Amino acid sequence: MQTQGQVRSANLAAVLACLRDDGPRSRAQLAAGTGLTKATVSSLVGELVDRGLVSEGGLLRPGSVGRPGTLVELAGRGTCGIGVEINVDYLAVLVLDVAGEVRRQARVALDTAALEPAEVLARASAMTAAAHAEHPAVGVTVAFPGGVQGSVVRTAPNLPRWVGTDVAAGFAELALPVRVANDADLSALAEWSAGPHAHVPDLVYLTGEVGVGGGVITGGQLLRGSTGLGGEVGHLALTPGDAACGCGRTGCWETVVGLAALLRAAADPGDPLRDPGRDLEDRLAEVADRARDGDARTLAALADIGTGLGVGAAVLVSLFDPAVVVLGGYFAQLGEFLLDPLTQALGARVADPHRVVLSTLGFTAAVRGGAHVALQPVFTDPTTVPLEASA
Structure with a gap:
């Protein structure tokens, strides 16, 4: 049986969660959203203000009749x-x-x-x-x-x-x-909590950096696997050939669509694009500039990456049936060149290829x-x- 303190803590958490998920609310709206009484909500809001977690600000004016309510919102000071x-x-x-x-x-x-x-x-x-x-x-x-x-x-x-x-x-x-x-x-989790598709209950996230990683949200929960090591999608055995992967095997998906694969295809050794000491976003901006200038080698490399992404994404879409597939990391930064070949390859393998979007969080997602x-x-x-x- 919960103690009085545990009940109050749970109620405080319910108010915070309502504000996080639904945005600024009046006390009446918080009461409706949490199922608590208005008097209880008023007391809880007062304590959350005292803890610096919420603040009271503007007025809610639902219509021309009645007294406007004061909005409660999350406060950033100090936590x-x-x-x-x-x-x-x-x-x-x-x-x-x-x-x-x-x-x-x-x-x-x-x-x-x-x-x-x-x-x-x-x-x-x-x-x-x-x-x-x-x-x-x-x-x-x-x-x-x-x-x-x-x-x-x-x-x-x-x-x-x-x-x-x-x-x-x-x-x-x-x-x-x-x-x-x-x-x-x-x-x-960042895409699910703060991206443009926040709180979509079924979401697959793919990130491209040196390796390729994936995160799966299903039913609003992160899918971790039996030992917590799920999501290593870059090592799916999807590709023929003998390209060696960092994991020690061959045929891994990231040998075809990882950043190293792109840079090998787009630039020779000694090219500044392949300098690991140079900021990654600067290097990717240069790849984009070369593509926009019509460099045939760069465009061919990006087309191959996009096609490879579509092949692997089809497997994940078939497995998890997500509402949306979000591309992050370098896939997002170069998305304008990857989406067309990706969608073509995906459309040849699944019924709805138009569920792929680009992350807006960039390299800050993790x-x-x-x-x-x-x-x-x-x-x-x-x-x-x-x-x-x-x-």
Whole structure:
């Protein structure tokens, strides 16, 4: 049986969730949305204001008759989550407040594969500490391009020396709760929580970077698999040929549609496009410029990538029947050149090829998803946030 404190905590969480999912509401609307009495909602809103989690602002004017209600909305002051991404060629950090506003973000190019995990973790921890100093956070979630159990890397085809590394241990000096998760899973959560197709119950997210990752939302829940290592779609055995994959096998999907495949096809060794120390978005912008200038080699490479994406996406659409397939990472940045060949290949294999869209979150998806997860304890139990001294 729940205690009075547990009931109140659950009710506070219900009000917060209503504001997060439906936007600013009047007290009457909150009562209707949560099934609580207006008096209870009024008391809960007062406590959430005292905890700095909501604020009261403008007036709701539903019509010309009656007294206007005061709108309650999520407040960003003082409660933040931090998302960190460790990827093959960059590090990134993003701070998100409870209202969903980005407070700080940073990304640095880094040839992670050439460095020891301890050195990379030290740099990532320093970036995180700087963000936390500016915007105190309740927790950190680290996105990693591989399979993770707990906070330990179990599979990392493109960063093999990381296998067995306890990623959370690298952030111990922060004295914050640290979670570690697959980057594509976190990106899928970001799309589900904040993208243009937010709260679509069935969604597949595909991200293209050095590897290819996927996250699946089904029935509004992230599909993790029996051991939490689901979503390694880049290693589906979809392609004939002998191109070696970072996982040690051949025939993996990412050998055809991963960033490395694009850059090999579009540029010779020594071309600036293949410099891992150069910012990834700058390199992709140059690929787009070459394509717009009509460079035949670049256009052919992009067409092959798009066709390969359509072949693999058809398998995922047949398996999961999502309402939408969201392309992220470099697929989104070069989407104008990929969508036509992708749709043609997909349409030859499934009945409805027009469910593919481009992410608007770009390369921030994984860190945004990480920050979203870091904030979840607040939405689960708002009493974890202390009352403000001025309350």
